[in-house]
Amino acid sequence: MKTALAFVAMSVVACAALAQVSVTPDDLNNADYGTYPTEYETLVKAWASENLKDPESARYGKISKPRKEYMIKAGKPFYGFSVCAGINAKNAYGGYTGTQTYWFLIRDGVIARAQNTGEKIAGLIPGTTISQGRTVNCSDGDA
Numbered sequence: 001m002k003t004a005l006a007f008v009a010m011s012v013v014a015c016a017a018l019a020q021v022s023v024t025p026d027d028l029n030n031a032d033y034g035t036y037p038t039e040y041e042t043l044v045k046a047w048a049s050e051n052l053k054d055p056e057s058a059r060y061g062k063i064s065k066p067r068k069e070y071m072i073k074a075g076k077p078f079y080g081f082s083v084c085a086g087i088n089a090k091n092a093y094g095g096y097t098g099t100q101t102y103w104f105l106i107r108d109g110v111i112a113r114a115q116n117t118g119e120k121i122a123g124l125i126p127g128t129t130i131s132q133g134r135t136v137n138c139s140d141g142d143a
Contacts, residue, residue: 020133021072028070031079034108037066044085044104047111054090061086061099064138071105071113072131080107084117084138103127103136 037043041063049055062085069082083106088099105113117127117136128136 021075021077021131023070023077027077028068031070031077033068033079033081037081037083037106037109039109040066040081040083040106043106043109043111044083044102047104047114048087048089051114052087052089053092054094057090057096059088061088066106067137067139069105069130069137071134073112078105078107078112080105080112082106082137084136101138103130103138105130
């Protein structure tokens with residue numbers, strides 16, 4: 001009986017965690033996205049220098065202009081500006097990986113989240129997913 005109750009409780013919690021957060025057009029229009037990241041290229045390159053296997057080998061392709069975006073953080077919308085960047089760098093074996101697209105969410109001069117859109121996060125979610133029902137958009141946005 002205790003096992004059955006524990007299973008039901010875990011199922012309810014799991015379903016609640018998967019519930020999609022609703023954001024209305026009014027929410028998007030009235031949201032505080034923080035300050036526009038004028039130094040977004042510098043932020044991306046600083047992130048790469050701290051996170052790539054061989055940051056000195058990094059070759060940067062197009063870095064998109066920041067666009068207003070949101071993700072879900074702790075069950076609530078988190079607003080900022082997203083940027084996509086093509087980065088080609090050497091891997092642990094010393095060979096170039098080929099250009100990979102990275103997505104960044106920037107809020108008030110800080111990268112709040114970064115992900116390689118070609119990888120899976122935690123082995124489950126494709127790297128093109130921002131949050132449930134939201135995918136990465138790498139088109140240039142309005143400045």
